């Protein structure tokens with residue numbers, strides 16, 4: 001589907017958004033609903049990805065924000081988490097687009113907006129994110145957006161799964177990064 005001309009409105013989530021956001025994130029990452037999209041973790045993990053309390057924590061933590069993208073009717077179409085680490089690097093995560101609207105350019109626009117947000121609000125010049133190593137199609141997508149594998153690997157937090165189990169025992173994260181000064185961020189007009 002093409003979302004190129006869809007008007008997006010971005011805002012920073014508040015704690016009350018967590019209840020609507022939880023099933024949205026779960027539906028993009030997990031279970032049958034997520035298989036409608038082109039990339040999913042449904043074959044890797046059978047948990048809920050995050051619970052409402054976890055979302056509220058992300059939303060209220062200092063130097064961190066959950067960004068929501070809605071369409072003109074106010075319907076939530078995408079979200080992501082951004083944060084500034086102690087060493088001033090921007091973090092990008094919990095990236096989700098409505099599975100019915102994936103593959104039409106929304107993800108690209110949300111990532112650009114998130115990079116612009118981190119640059120504008122926190123002055124970060126480098127972004128970092130983590131992808132499960134098996135997700136080659138997604139890693140390629142980030143490479144096309146200017147990210148590079150750092151060679152750093154992080155353990156998968158098996159002990160923190162929410163209401164469910166992992167379907168594989170060999171998961172870990174590949175850390176990827178992007179130098180925002182080498183590929184200047186387009187100031188997003190949403």
Ligand SMILES: CC(C)(COP(=O)(O)OP(=O)(O)OC[C@H]1O[C@@H](n2cnc3c(N)ncnc32)[C@H](O)[C@@H]1OP(=O)(O)O)[C@@H](O)C(=O)NCCC(=O)NCCS
Nearest residue numbers: 028029038039095096097102103104105106107108137144
């Ligand atoms: C990752 C995600 C946010 C991307 O959102 P999106 O709106 O689909 O992204 P876009 O439409 O901008 O990009 C789609 C890309 O997929 C590519 N694509 C489409 N079908 C594909 C397929 N079957 N295999 C591989 N790539 C495919 C398109 O070519 C396009 O890439 P390009 O812009 O470089 O050409 C979305 O797929 C999602 O919510 N996934 C589930 C949650 C998740 O995995 N989050 C990321 C965790 S790090």
